[in-house]
Every structure is written in C-alpha cells, then in structure tokens.
Amino acid sequence: MPRLTTVALVAGAALLVRRAVRSRMSTAPLWPMPALDTPVSGYGRGSTVPRKVLVTGRTTPAEGVVELRLEGAGLPAWQPGAHVDLVLPSGLVRQYSLCGDPAATDTYTVATRLIEDGRGGSREVHEQLHEGVEIEIRGPRNRFPLVGSPAYVFVAGGIGITPVLPMLRAAEAAGADWRLVYCGRSRATMPYLAEVERLGGERVTVVAEDESGFPDLEFLGRLPAETAVYCCGPDGLMDAVGAAMPEGRAPRLERFTAAATTGGTAFEVELRRSGRTLTVAADQSLLSAVREELPGITYSCQQGFCGTCQQRVLEGEIDHRDELLTDEERDDSMLICVSRCAGKRLVLDL
The missing domain is CATH 2.40.30.10 (Translation factors)
Structure with missing residues (x-):
C-alpha cells in the first residue's frame, strides 16, 4: 500500500483517539434504535410472509x-x-x-x-x-444491526458496501465519528464509490487493488475500545480485519456465505415421525442425508439464509452454522442445509 494511504489511516485512528478523549466516549445511542434483544420488525428473523x-x-x-x-x-x-x-x-x-x-x-x-x-x-x-x-x-x-456508538470504523469489500452504505448515512446523520476503508479490484468495480467519497471526504480511504494492492489494517489494533468496527466483504478481508483487532475484541461481520456445511465428525440422526435413523458422513450435509430418505423435503438457498429448511430438534446438541435464526429459535430448531450435530446424535421432528 502507498505510504500516503497508510499515513491517512493512522492519522484517522489518531483523530478518533483525540475525539474520544474530548467526548469521554459516551456509549448512548445517537439515534433511535430498538434494543437488540427486543423483537422489532426488521431485527432477527423478521417477516417470512411473501x-x-x-x-x-x-x-x-x-x-x-x-x-x-x-x-x-x-x-x-x-x-x-x-x-x-x-x-x-x-x-x-x-x-x-x-x-x-x-x-x-x-x-x-x-x-x-x-x-x-x-x-x-x-x-x-x-x-x-x-x-x-x-x-x-x-x-x-437483520443479523448485522448497527448499534449505537460515538465512533465507527467500517471496512467494506466490493459489493459488501451494500449493508454498510445505510450505516454511513445513519452515522453521519447522528454526528458520530466514522471512517470507511473501501476495498475492491478496481474503482470501476466498486459500487456507490462516488457517493461514499462525497459523503465522507477524507474519512474514506479507497484501496483499489489494481492501484494500491491490499489494505493496511494494522490501525485497527490501536482504536479506542469504544469504537465499533463493522466489516462486510470476501472471507479473506473479514479474516484480515479480525486478525488486526486487539486481543479479546472482534468486529461485527456480515458474510456472503454461511460457514462450511461439512467437516467435523459423522453423526446419527433419528427422524422421529418417519421412524428412520440415518448416518450423516463428515463430508456430507445433513440436508443431503435427509433427502436420501425424504426426497420431498423443502429447501432453497442451501446456505443458511432463507429458512426454508428449518426443522424442529427434539434431542441433541446443535452446531449452528446459519446466518438467520434468532437465539430463541436456536434453542429447539436448526437449518439442516448448513448446521450439524455438535455431539453424536440428533433427533428431528420429521
């Protein structure tokens, strides 16, 4: 990355520190936001009615x-x-x-x-x-909600700017300190680039790979503890952001795809209502195994986002890998397209 870009990032981090000291970094929300544990339309599972x-x-x-x-x-x-x-x-x-x-x-x-x-x-x-x-x-x-904070750093990669763009507008309207690191293969492939540069001015650092290589994210390790860090983009970018954070702190992430559906160990699944028991191999998804016995079972995205394949779990410990279910729903249900058993046996209400 060019020296000027790195200097700008470090200077931006220092500015956040100075402003934090002046404001004592109040953590009260700066605009009306529902509590994250309150069931409000647009949060958690949301409406499933077409x-x-x-x-x-x-x-x-x-x-x-x-x-x-x-x-x-x-x-x-x-x-x-x-x-x-x-x-x-x-x-x-x-x-x-x-x-x-x-x-x-x-x-x-x-x-x-x-x-x-x-x-x-x-x-x-x-x-x-x-x-x-x-x-x-x-x-x-919404499983990527913008929490109230006096300061933000946003990191977006390519089409990952889409959930971040309304956040920038909200942070700006609230008068919060914010910075954006926007990465992409080239400026021509980066949507809404002109808008975010117009909105943020010097607070926006553009890292086009064909011009600047890859972003220098070391400044994330020097941010005040109260600064909220959000990232959406390719897995490599999100991994780099997580690695740059101080020990014990994690960014808020929005992934394009769910976690891997395979890996781990084989486990047994009982389909209680069907009276069948089957084995899910380590390199096989639970949905795939169930479809061999019940080919008419409904599913769609196969990535843990749409909820079509949600099933009730009667017994067993669940390894949740989806990006959809609320904590309450995860107590007794799972998305069988991506999630697995955390133990040796599950019982599904199928």
Missing part, C-alpha cells in the same frame, strides 16, 4: 453490478444492516442487503454483483429482473 413487489428501476452502479428499485404497498420498516429474500422467477431464493433509505416506506433498494461461477441466482437477477417484473420478497431480517 410480499409482492414490482421492479420499477434498474441501474448499473459499477461494472458487473445491477441495482434494483422494488416498490410495494405497506413494506415493513427496516434498519441499517437488514436484508431481504428475493424469490426469483425460477423459485430460487437469494438474500440481498437493503442499501436504500429506511425512511422510504414503499421502496426497497438492493444491488447484486454477477457471479460467473455461482449457483445461478445472481445471473437470474441480472438477466430476468427488469422494470415491470413482479416478484415476491420475504423479510426484512
């Missing part, structure tokens, strides 16, 4: 990225960090962060990058969702 929306706008905010404006009546309120499920015309369900204005009660905005070697969802969005097309959505849900 709603019809119409694609009323389509733009290209960066190379390979499509932004859609979705309009519908009575859309649920949401807070920065929330996402919605898009039920695509083929029946695929994919999750996209809301990146518009939470105050717009009849409009949602999402953006997605085309993944050439993906599983087809992004290609379907790019090729089939045009103005005038009606689709269903579910949600919003």
Whole structure:
C-alpha cells in the first residue's frame, strides 16, 4: 500500500483517539434504535410472509453490478444492516442487503454483483429482473444491526458496501465519528464509490487493488475500545480485519456465505415421525442425508439464509452454522442445509 494511504489511516485512528478523549466516549445511542434483544420488525428473523413487489428501476452502479428499485404497498420498516429474500422467477431464493433509505416506506433498494461461477441466482437477477417484473420478497431480517456508538470504523469489500452504505448515512446523520476503508479490484468495480467519497471526504480511504494492492489494517489494533468496527466483504478481508483487532475484541461481520456445511465428525440422526435413523458422513450435509430418505423435503438457498429448511430438534446438541435464526429459535430448531450435530446424535421432528 502507498505510504500516503497508510499515513491517512493512522492519522484517522489518531483523530478518533483525540475525539474520544474530548467526548469521554459516551456509549448512548445517537439515534433511535430498538434494543437488540427486543423483537422489532426488521431485527432477527423478521417477516417470512411473501410480499409482492414490482421492479420499477434498474441501474448499473459499477461494472458487473445491477441495482434494483422494488416498490410495494405497506413494506415493513427496516434498519441499517437488514436484508431481504428475493424469490426469483425460477423459485430460487437469494438474500440481498437493503442499501436504500429506511425512511422510504414503499421502496426497497438492493444491488447484486454477477457471479460467473455461482449457483445461478445472481445471473437470474441480472438477466430476468427488469422494470415491470413482479416478484415476491420475504423479510426484512437483520443479523448485522448497527448499534449505537460515538465512533465507527467500517471496512467494506466490493459489493459488501451494500449493508454498510445505510450505516454511513445513519452515522453521519447522528454526528458520530466514522471512517470507511473501501476495498475492491478496481474503482470501476466498486459500487456507490462516488457517493461514499462525497459523503465522507477524507474519512474514506479507497484501496483499489489494481492501484494500491491490499489494505493496511494494522490501525485497527490501536482504536479506542469504544469504537465499533463493522466489516462486510470476501472471507479473506473479514479474516484480515479480525486478525488486526486487539486481543479479546472482534468486529461485527456480515458474510456472503454461511460457514462450511461439512467437516467435523459423522453423526446419527433419528427422524422421529418417519421412524428412520440415518448416518450423516463428515463430508456430507445433513440436508443431503435427509433427502436420501425424504426426497420431498423443502429447501432453497442451501446456505443458511432463507429458512426454508428449518426443522424442529427434539434431542441433541446443535452446531449452528446459519446466518438467520434468532437465539430463541436456536434453542429447539436448526437449518439442516448448513448446521450439524455438535455431539453424536440428533433427533428431528420429521
């Protein structure tokens, strides 16, 4: 990374320290936010009832990225960090962060990058969702909520800017100290780059790989303890952010994909209502094993995001690997597409 970029990052960290000393770093929320343990629309599991929306706008905010404006009546309120499920015309369900204005009660905005070697969802969005097309959505849900804090550091990689963008606007409106490190392959591939630079000025550090290489994140280890750190982007970037944090502190992360569905040890699963018992191999997902016995079982995303495959657990310890269920739901249910058994045996209400 060029020296000037590194100096700017260090200077930004020092500025946060100086302001922290002046303000005593009050941790009271700076704008109305529901308590994180309060069931409010837009937090946790959210609504699973499908709603019809119409694609009323389509733009290209960066190379390979499509932004859609979705309009519908009575859309649920949401807070920065929330996402919605898009039920695509083929029946695929994919999750996209809301990146518009939470105050717009009849409009949602999402953006997605085309993944050439993906599983087809992004290609379907790019090729089939045009103005005038009606689709269903579910949600919003939020497992990446913006907590009240006097200071923030945001790190975004490429399309990972989408959940971060409403956070920047909220932090700016609240008068909080904030900085953004925005990474991407090139400036042309980084959506909303002009907006975030206009919003943040010198508080925004742009790290385009074709110009600057990779970001220097060592400054994260010198931030005041009260500074909230948020990151969304590729796994490598999120791992680097976590490694740069001081010992005992962790950033708040939003992942594009769930944890690996395989790995660990084999375990036994009893399907109580079906009267069947099966073995899930270490290199096999629980969903795959169950489908061999019950081929009609419903599922969709296979990444722990949509909730279609949620099943009630009667006995056993669960290794939760999803990005959807609330803590309460995790007490007695699991998403069998990604989650596994933490012991040797599970009993499902199937």
